[in-house]
Amino acid sequence: NAGVTQTPKFQVLKTGQSMTLQCAQDMNHEYMSWYRQDPGMGLRLIHYSVGAGITDQGEVPNGYNVSRSTTEDFPLRLLSAAPSQTSVYFCASSYSPAETQYFGPGTRLLVL
Amino acid sequence: GQQLNQSPQSMFIQEGEDVSMNCTSSSIFNTWLWYKQDPGEGPVLLIALYKAGELTSNGRLTAQFGITRKDSFLNISASIPSDVGIYFCAGHSGGSNYKLTFGKGTLLTVNP
Numbered sequence: 001n002a003g004v005t006q007t008p009k010f011q012v013l014k015t016g017q018s019m020t021l022q023c024a025q026d027m028n029h030e031y032m033s034w035y036r037q038d039p040g041m042g043l044r045l046i047h048y049s050v051g052a053g054i055t056d057q058g059e060v061p062n063g064y065n066v067s068r069s070t071t072e073d074f075p076l077r078l079l080s081a082a083p084s085q086t087s088v089y090f091c092a093s094s095y096s097p098a099e100t101q102y103f104g105p106g107t108r109l110l111v112l
Numbered sequence: 113g114q115q116l117n118q119s120p121q122s123m124f125i126q127e128g129e130d131v132s133m134n135c136t137s138s139s140i141f142n143t144w145l146w147y148k149q150d151p152g153e154g155p156v157l158l159i160a161l162y163k164a165g166e167l168t169s170n171g172r173l174t175a176q177f178g179i180t181r182k183d184s185f186l187n188i189s190a191s192i193p194s195d196v197g198i199y200f201c202a203g204h205s206g207g208s209n210y211k212l213t214f215g216k217g218t219l220l221t222v223n224p
Binding site for chain 1: 118121142143145152153154155156157160162200202204206209210211212213214215216217
């Protein structure tokens with residue numbers, strides 16, 4: 001049981017490049033979410049999903065896309081990276097948002 | 113959107129001291145969660161509170177769900193060096209709301 005896995009751990013992008021942050025969980029959780037963590041800002045919700053085929057926006061969705069084709073995977077796409085997207089990104093999963101959310105180890109992204 | 117005010121932002125204490133931190137909200141929450149984030153890792157759930165007035169302990173940690181449903185606090189007794197990290201509160205308003213709102217965190221430093 002690997003829990004929540006995220007790849008890559010670190011990434012450096014140039015402005016305008018695109019990339020996908022991968023997230024997978026093996027706990028059969030319906031609820032998955034993406035957060036970004038910036039100094040002094042805490043964890044801010046980007047997008048979330050309540051099940052395969054169902055996604056919705058969180059607090060800071062601009063510049064990010066998501067899809068949920070399977071229960072296990074919830075990738076986050078940056079279509080055109082901007083320096084303001086430099087952050088640490090965490091994926092989390094749980095049975096519901098009010099229950100224990102299991103976080104992945106994070107992806108540290110630097111956009112130059 | 114919903115916001116959580118978490119205080120203090122940071123604390124510097126001596127090993128053995130007790131610690132108290134709290135979160136307040138202008139909105140009612142049906143669930144309060146407390147997470148700890150170790151350096152370089154994702155947050156991990158410490159305590160979950162589901163009922164107004166509930167007082168729950170986990171070892172040296174004690175958390176309470178405020179009776180107004182608009183606040184919660186976390187106490188750590190007899191702090192030790194491994195208590196170092198960022199502590200986050202999170203609230204969920206229940207019902208059809210699928211979003212979990214996080215506070216900005218309290219950075220705890222323990223001097224041995």
